[in-house]
Amino acid sequence: MNYFNTMERENTYRHILKWGDKREEEVGYHMADLIKAKFGLTDNDFREKYLPGLETVTLEKPSLLKPRQLEFLSDVCGSENILTDDLSRARYSCGKFYGELLDLRLKHVPDPPDAVVSPRSHDEVVKIIGFCNEEKIAIIPAGGQSSVTGALRAPHGGIALDLTKYLNRILKINSVNKTVTVEAGIFGPALEEELNRHGYSCGHFPQSFEYSTVGGWISARGAGQASTGYGKIEDMVVALKAVTPAGVIETRDFPRTAQGWDIFRLFAGAEGTLGVLTEATLHIFNHAPLNTTSAAFIFRSFGQAVEAMRTVMQSEYGKPHLFRISDPSETDVAFTTSGFDGTLADKVLQMLGFRRGNCCLMFVAVEGEKAYARFVLKKIKKTARAGKGMFIGSGPVRKWLAQRYSSAYMRDPLMDLGIMTDTLETAVTWENLMQVWQAAHDYVNRRPKAFLMIHISHVYENGANLYFTFLSPMERGNEQQDFIQFHRGLVDTIVENGGSISHHHGVGRALAPWMEGHLGKNSIDLMQAVKRHLDPNNIMNPGGTLGLK
Ligand SMILES: Cc1cc2nc3c(=O)[nH]c(=O)nc-3n(C[C@H](O)[C@H](O)[C@H](O)COP(=O)(O)OP(=O)(O)OC[C@H]3O[C@@H](n4cnc5c(N)ncnc54)[C@H](O)[C@@H]3O)c2cc1C
Known part of the structure; x- marks a missing residue:
């Protein structure tokens, strides 16, 4: 079968689930041998792709927006920036969480938004949020859609607000303060290339760098591969502009203050539940690769x-x-x-x-x-x-740096072989690190033919992260339930042995069930109170993200 030709059909589930530039990756020679040995596969298993998702996308749920609501949105953004077709709604119904990719392969789109809306300016975002707040229409802000925690699903329908189509400019490179101000929907490469031209670097290189945005980095509270030196994204944010149902919040770019709480920090890790980030000012660093x-x-x-x-x-x-x-x-x-x-x-x-x-x-x-x-x-x-x-x-380091984003493309061919492959990550203190590491291996080893690799990639004075990549043959016919159970057991193991729920992927809906138990009721109540103040009608990414009601 010629998969290259089928990839030209953009209306398939496969086109949505593929990572990045949609190229079809092959499992290399050495990797193939390894997989055959570990999972008992034969050459036959490599001939046909398992659940390839080549069918045309069709949704069961119709768009529920009323004609007058669509008319209002069209008046604000232009009708060409409002999409209600099945393919667009399916494309914006998910990120890259394993469970979501599996759903797509199983031709299942459980939580599509009713429409995809691409605002052209901050002011249009203000109008959209004001209107949706009155009409109680859910809004799910979308950056590069590389979320791996189910943070982009739309269980309440509503609109997916695409920040990447227009809100993607660099507004100012400030060489005196050594900062850059950008619109939140800018992708990593566009930001870095322009900064490099001015002798700077953004310093934030998640493995998803090619297909993720500044707004998503801040909202999911991510960490780049050089975070040990440059810090996590929340260390780089100097100021931001957010549109919430309660109004616009714009913080200023002072180096440090003692004016009560740092309000901008509320939005680092908010995962779209409080409002929409439209602009951010970030620290930048000298670009001196030599x-x-x-x-x-x-x-x-x-x-x-x-x-x-x-x-x-x-x-x-x-x-x-x-x-x-x-x-x-x-x-x-x-x-x-x-x-x-x-x-x-x-x-x-x-x-x-x-x-x-x-x-x-x-x-x-x-x-x-x-x-x-x-x-x-x-x-x-x-x-x-x-x-x-x-x-x-x-x-070895130079080689690794040269292909630092490429292993992200391996998940699709592994899933084509019927192999469950997902990642989890956690923060641990040095005291607990070995215990969490050992417990995770013990847990995965109990599953026949399952395999776990762990690395440390973000390091601090008092501890580090642990990053888990697990692989196992899918339980055919029961793929989703089997995954959910296995994933739950691994998260439980990590948390029970002293790890955090997440170090940099965020929480989304996939890890939300652990939030209250892990943070404590008083902390969740506080988060809920902030949410209620900024979003009294619960329109911002509702339906369980971060464990919020
Ligand atoms: C292959 C792969 C590798 C990855 N590697 C890393 C890694 O190394 N480090 C890391 O930190 N993460 C990594 N991730 C996870 C993911 O890329 C990050 O969470 C990233 O920061 C998300 O950015 P995004 O633009 O894709 O946001 P999206 O996935 O579109 O959104 C993520 C969340 O942020 C919200 N959001 C997005 N934009 C806005 C906005 N403007 N205003 C308000 N809310 C918004 C969304 O509603 C959602 O809740 C990886 C993911 C994949 C698939």
Whole structure:
């Protein structure tokens, strides 16, 4: 079957579920062997795609907006910016959460919005929110739709408010304050390219960078791959402009204040439940890629690597920007899929006691002023050596950086093979890290043929994140229920052993059931009270996001 041709048909479920530029990825040779070995697949399984989603999208739920409501929206935004066809509504009914992708493959679109509306300006957003508030029409703000938590579903119907079509400009690069002010719907590459032309960088590079927006970064409270040096997105926000049903909130760009609470922080992680971000001012950083120094190390055990990482973060000699450890199972896959198995280097490492199944890779990159970057890397090398790590050059890091966004494209071909593949992530203190890591492996190992890889990629003085990628054959015919149960058990395991619900993906609807138990009733009541004040008619992303009613 020629999938390339079918991809030209834009009206299929597959077209919606594919990641990114819709190219059809193939499972590489080494990866295919690994998958066959781990999941007991044969060449036959590679011939046909499982639940490919090639059917034409049709929705059962009709759009419920009344003609006069559509007329008002058309008057505000222009009729060409109001879409009510099945395909558009399906496209805006979800993000990239595994459960949503599975729904699409099963030809199921449970929560479509009634219309997709693309406002052309902040003022149009104000008019739309005012009208929807009076009419009690739900609004789901949509950026790049890369959410992996079910945050974009529209269980109450209403409108998906697309911020990317028009609200995507850079408004000001302020070289004196070293900030950039943008409209919230700008995508990562457009922002970074323009900043680079001025000698700056945004410093925020999530794996979804190519297809996510500043508004989404802030709303889901994300973290980029260089967050250890540059911080999470909430550390970069200086000011923002938000339209809420209670009115516009615009914060100012002071470096720090003592004027009560920082109001802008309410919107970092609000996931569209309080209002629509239309503008944001962010810190920017010098763009000096030639200064970047990097190093890869190998350790004999995960525990040793973690101890070295902790020492680096607590030594106060400066921090790397990129700091990662792949645990033994992720390291093993990295070696195998890069064709390293059986090479001379592989044999030498094994002889030196870096045993497969125990050894771990650590990647470091330091950015900034040249002498600073060199100094910090030198210190890190010393710490790693003292922690029994071995320096293995900078090539592996440079290779990783060159293809830093590409593994995101692997999920679709894995699902084509009938393999459940999803990710979870958590924040942990150093004290709890090993316990959460071990408990997660124990949990996944109890499922036959399931496989878990874990890495650390965002690191702090008092702890780090753990990022879990799990793979397992789907239970055919019961794919969705099986996933929900397995996913729930893993979240329970993480939380019971001392991890947070999320470090950077956000909560959405997928993780909402854990919110009250995890934060406590008083905290949820406080969040609910803020929501009630800003959104008294509960029109902003209603239906359970963040565990809010
Ligand atoms: C392959 C892949 C890799 C990923 N890697 C990372 C990663 O490395 N780091 C990371 O942090 N995340 C990652 N994510 C998750 C996701 O990309 C982030 O949450 C991202 O910040 C979402 O941005 P977006 O523009 O796609 O927002 P969307 O998915 O469109 O929206 C996310 C949430 O924000 C709300 N929202 C969006 N725009 C606005 C706005 N202007 N005003 C108010 N609310 C708004 C939405 O209503 C929704 O609740 C990854 C996702 C995928 C699919």
